[in-house]
Amino acid sequence: MNLPPELIEQILNKCDGITLLNARKVDPKWRSIVDYLTQKTRIWQWCCKEEIPANQLIEYLQKYKPNDEDRWLHIYINWCSWEHLDNVVCDIILSPVDVPRISCLAVSSEFIAVGSQDGRLRIFTSNWKMIYMARILAVKITSLTFIESDEVEPERGLCLVISFNRGLQIFYFDGINKGQLEIHDVKSHSVYRNYICYEKLGGRLTISKIISRHGHKELAEIWFSRIYSPSSLSCMKMWDGICTFLINNEVKTIQYGAEDATPMDIMEKKTRIRYNSPLVENQNTQILRNDIIIRLCKNEDNLKCDFIEFFLLGKLEKYSKKMFSTWEIFRSYITCIYLYGNTLILGMDIGNVYIYHVSSWKNLDIRNYSHKIIIGKHPIINIVVKETPNERRFYVSSKFNVHEVTGFLPNIYI
DSSP, rough: OOOOOOHHHHHHHTTHHHHHHHHTOOOHHHHHHHHHHHHHHHHHHHHHHHSSSSHHHHHHTTTTTTOTTTTTHHHHHHHHHHHHGGGGGEEEEEEESOOEEEEEEEEEESEEEEEEEEEEEEEEEEEEOHHHHHHHHOOOOEEEEOOOSSSOOOOEEEEEEEEEETTEEEEEEEEEEEEEEEEESSEEEEEEEEEEEEEEETEEEEEEEEEEEEEEEEEEEOOOEEETTOEEEEEEEETTTTEEEEEEETTEEEEETTTOOOTTTOOEEEEOOSSSOOOOOOOEEEEHHHTTTEEEETTTEEEEEEEOOOOOOOOOOOOEEEEEEEHHHHHOEEEEEEEEEEEEEEEEEEEEEEEEEEGGGGGGTSOSSEEEEESSSSSSOOEEEEETTEEEEEEEEOSSSSEEEEOOTTTTTO
16 A cells, blocks of 8 residues: 555654664655655654663764764664674774884774874874874873864864873874973873863872863863872773762762863762772773773682673662673683773783673673674784764774774665
8 A cells, every 4th residue: 555655754753763764775755755854854863862872872972073964864873783783794904004013092083093102103094194103202102082172163183182101191283283281190091072080199180171272282170189098099981071980999970061060079979889809909990981880800819710890880879780700701811891882892812802782781791792803813902983974993903903893784774
C-alpha cells in the first residue's frame, strides 16, 4: 500500500534515529522524505539528545565545529555504527612517516603532534605532511594535548599543552611564529578544551584558562586550593565544567568556568572509595570523564597476577566496584587505557589492542571484547581518536611507529 508523502513524513518525524536510517534505504521516495526532514528540521539533533548518553554526547560534540550544519547527523551515524561494534569493519594503516623514539601523541581535526623521548616535537597535517620539527626540551615529552578554543571561529594556528618531568609548557604556532609559556614544578595536570588544572610541588592546585592576548597565550587563574600534608593527589580529570580529584581514597569535585564560580570555592566531597590493595605512588590510576575511576594494581605475592579495578561513581556518596585479573584474561599486561564515547580500548605490552562496546559500565566484562587487533610486538603507549563524518580513526602508538585503526559500519546511510 502506497502512503502519501505527507503521512510518511508525519510518521518518520516521530521515529528514532535507527528507524530513520533504515527508512532512508527503503526506496528513493522514502530517501527523499528523510533527506527533507534532515534539511528542514532538527530531527538528528533531537535523536542525538534523546538516544545518546549525555556524557558521550559531550565528547562527540568536541570533534565537530559548531557551525557544521550536518554535525548532528554525522554524530548519530558514528555513534550508531559503534553501538553495533561486532559489525564494524576495522582497518589498520601504518603511518607513512618514520618517527623515532616516540613517547606520546595527540591529534586534532587538522593536526597530528608526536613527542619524542629526546624532547623533540614534530607536528604534521592530518595527511602526515610535516610542518614543524624542533627539539623544544632537553628531557622526555610525557604527554601532548591540543587546546580547543571555545570560540565558534577558532584562531589560526595551533596550541598544545606539553608535559615533561616536573613541568608544563604551553606551545603555540601559527605556521610562522611560535611562542612558549612554561609552568615549573608541576606533578600532574588535566586539560579540557582551553582550561587546565595542575598540581604543583607542595600541594597547590590551580585551574587556569588559556587565553589569547595580542598574539600571545596567557594563563588566567580562576581557582586555586591546596592539599595539606600528609594527603597527596592521586589523579585529576577536567570534564565539562567539573574537575574531579582523587586524593588518596577520597573523591572530590569543584565546578569551574561558571559565572558564579570564585577562586576561593571549596571542593565538594563526593565519596570515599576502598581499594582491594594499598595505594602506592607508581600505580596507574586514572579518572575517565567524571564518573569512572580505573586502577591497575599488582599482587605483590605473584607478579603475574595483575588486576584492574573499576569504580563506578554514583549519587549520594555511593559507588560500585568491579575487578578483573588481567593476566588470566590476556596473558599480558595493560599499558594503555583509552575511552571515547561508547568505545573502550585497552593496549597491551605485547602490541595487542582490545576494543569494547560500553553500553553500561555495570555490565562491562573485559573478557568479552568485540575486536582483538594485533598492532605489532611492542608495548602500546598511547591511543587517541579523531572522528570524521565517515569514520572513527584511532591512532595507536608504540615507541617505534604509529598505526591508524579506522572503523565504520558499511552502508549505514546509503
